[in-house]
Amino acid sequence: MGLRLPSLQALLVFEAAARHLSLTRAAAELNVTPVAVSRMVARLEDALGFRLFARTKTGLVLTDEGAKLQVAVASGFGEVSDTIEELKSHQEQGETVTLSISSGFASQWLLPRHERFHEAFPEVNLRLQVMTSRLYGPLEDADLGIRLHKPGSEHEAFCFCPEVIIAVCSPGYLAQYGPLDAPRQAGGHTLIHLEPTTHAWPDYFELAQLVNRASAKHVSYSDPGLALQAAMLGHGVLLGWLLAIAAPLNMGTVVPASKRVVETGYNYVLECRAHEPSASVRHVAQWLVDEMRAELKKVDPVLASVERVRRGEPG
Structure with missing residues (x-):
């Protein structure tokens, strides 16, 4: 039986929040409310069983687990983006x-x-x-x-x-x-x-x-x-x-x-x-x-x- 991964939407929201270290800026990028981003991150943390962010006086910071997951998610999304661009380029160039x-x-x-x-x-x-x-x-x-x-x-x-x-x-x-x-x-x-x-x-x-x-x-x-x-x-x-x-x-x-x-x-x-x-x-x-x-x-x-x-x- 394969590993059950979090939803793509949850990982997308996490990647935006981790990149900006701000729920508000992540919400603006994704065109949703900060409350929706907060809830999605909380659900992801509950599903994973560990915290991804810690709140400090200066704002959000990534936990060690959150930092490792950000690297993996950013790498995966980057590879997907590069592949899509390559496929689109081939389609535009024609056979x-x-x-x-x-x-x-x-x-x-x-x-x-x-x-x-x-x-x-x-x-x-x-x-x-x-x-x-x-x-x-x-x-x-x-x-x-x-x-x-x-x-x-x-x-x-x-x-x-x-x-x-x-x-x-x-x-x-x-x-x-x-x-x-x-x-x-x-x-x-x-x-x-x-x-x-x-x-x-x-x-x-x-x-x-x-x-x-x-x-x-x-x-x-x-x-x-x-x-x-x-x-x-x-x-x-x-x-x-x-x-x-x-x-x-x-x-x-x-x-x-x-x-x-x-x-x-x-x-x-x-x-x-x-x-x-x-x-x-x-x-x-x-x-x-x-x-x-x-x-x-x-x-x-x-x-x-x-x-x-x-x-x-x-x-």
Whole structure:
């Protein structure tokens, strides 16, 4: 059987009286009468079986027992107060949701939605872990992450986007140099390479059944966001993944540079690290999936103008 403690109200009144060493000042703080404070202290002393205060000519003083109890009560109330402040601070700051994504997707798709995200989730702090390499591997400390999954993953709950490879360039570049299928310049195209990647230019030419023109110039990047920026600025033709270039295609900042695109059968899936994620994580995940579905629906007319070649991952 646990120890039966005095009521919280009695301890609260005692703490105020002990701090002020005045029934009158304690009563003013607690918004009660001095008589009520005196009665509560007397009841507490009766329940404990020892005196907490002694009356002197100069006023109240704590007994030895009262002094020890004051330290304990003040410490307990202080810890409760600190804990409440900490909890309130966390509530005001909101939950942090960490998202692991590629730099190209972050810069071209997510960041333009920054305001819309915070309108939808004012209580959520979004933290990004940006990957410059391929979207493989565990999420580690991220709550959500986009990862490439094998064929069949289109049936997963948070299937995000199919892996579709599209050669893209700026509208100005296309007007000057023509498409990959029929270049207008004798020197050929400038091919922008991304390293590492799931499919390189030789893979694309083989899968799309296009001629790999040896006269092409080459430039390489290790960061998907920078590579896409180079293509948007008219520096060459980039192999773009629909995940990162759906938004630029819809905005017209890049256009298909070939009449053929490659569907690998793989899919990008939005993974949750926890088996039972928090409500905020689930809601953020569903919002991201819904936003991407709307983006893919918008880009359908662009993809309808090209031929889709379905192939597996190159061996």
